[in-house]
Amino acid sequence: MLILLNILSGVALLVWGTHIVRTGILRVFGAELRRVLGRSANSRLRAFGAGLCVTSLVQSSNATAVLASSFAAQGLLLLAPGLAIMLGADVGTALMARVLTFDLSWLSPILLLGGVVLFLTCKQNRAGQIGRAVIGLGLILLALHLIVEAAQPVMQGEGIKVLFGTLTGDSMLDTLVGAAFAMLSYSSLAAILLTATLAASGVISLKVAVCLVVGANLGSGFLAAIGTLGQNAAGRRLALGSLFFKLAGALLVLPFAPYIARGLSFLIANPRESVVTFHLLYNTLRCLASMPLIDAVARLCHRMLPDRADANPELRPLYLDPGALSTPTLALANAAREALRIGDIIRTMLDNVLELMRTNNAEQARATIRLDDDVDQLYTAVKIYLARISREQLDEADSRRWTDIITLTINLEHAGDIVERVVTNIQEKKILHRLQFSPAGLGELEDLHARVVANLQLGLSVFLNSDLKSAERLLAEKERFRDLERSYSYLHLDRLAGQSQRSLETSALHLDIISDLKRLNSLFCSTAYPVLDAAGALRDTRLRRRVLDATYGKDAA
Incomplete structure (x- = not known):
């Protein structure tokens, strides 16, 4: 029993190490890896290489699948290049298994020591997260060493022989066990490394190891499919296509598993090397053979999961991918994109206001008021999404970005309420009574409206790019608008003094x-x-403190 517990503890350490590496790399390079995947969509070979490289860094094809399916769900990645990325991810996993099965036990204490020092001294910045990934690598190597040591006397126990003896007869059963372990550990890489170690210790036969490897690949495919169940059809199609490729590979290889095992034992004496070599060859040949079939599989996936029209697409967030919450940098980028989408809806509402000032279209007024419900819906979704991001994992820059996003979202929601109030006033005071603004008054309102729309676009650009010159220009526009507002109010009062009939009728609304x-x-x-x-660039005045209090809270100044 103690031997079995030692093996299981080594397996747990192996799984934890792969998790730490994946999360550490994604936190540091998540946005860059996302851009790499996005730019690779123009070429299938480039997409294949991008999937291979990204997976080699994060040591998880599942993490790559999350990124790629997120792109596909948002309409930023077509299915064919997405499938090429997934195939490259499978080869990347096999390459990392090859590297990690070299005798690197001497490197484990060095990585652990260096990683812990780096993480503790630089916990709040990128270097600290790199140290976290280094710790994970050290734990993986240590876990492999512990499993080998614990498995040495395992064959001396009759109970252990009986336990592993259940994995020696049925290829389908062995494959399902491999798939189950990959799903439970959320890492096909961990399943492959464990299989290679158990085969090297003589705990399982080479034929069982071959089936476990095929099962581990299937398990990663099922994980990706399950992880996209909450996404739209575009995101689920990508995972489904990848699963088809893995199922086809398993059906072709499993009948020949005994012959493959005998051939491997004849060519390669070391069982661990045999397992890792088979995994690398199997994934590489399967993925290369699948490349010409991408279009056919894509068509099949489209037939099985067709697009369905959304009755009200404005109500559904497009970019708030729950799978990115474990990677704060990616989650913040998603929230920022959804906030910009709210800004686009506000722009549509403002364009409608301009038409309502010119005409008396009651239906357009009602449609504009309904748009504010969409703004409220998306505002709530962004607010909840940001609340789910772990603030403890954010460095200083990301914390400020978090605050900027929630502040912009709140301001846009307030803007939607104001526009709704404007439209309601126009309905009640102008459209209902079939009134019109005077030509001079309408011209002034149109000028102010154009400046508001321009400043909305400029403000969104400043939010996106943090450009100092644009921010200074935006502040200058605010001062200019204040002067115009005062001037146009006086001009309106002059028209009232001149007994302009239209000005008198629409004075309060104006x-x-x-x-x-x-x-x-x-x-x-x-x-x-x-x-x-x-x-x-803000002077330390009472005005500056009021601005900071409104933006970051009372403690910011």
């Missing part, structure tokens, strides 16, 4: 719209303050 446009402009221009503050 002044309300000017006031609301000023509030909207202030919300859009507030995007400049975090950029200016980070650059030290």
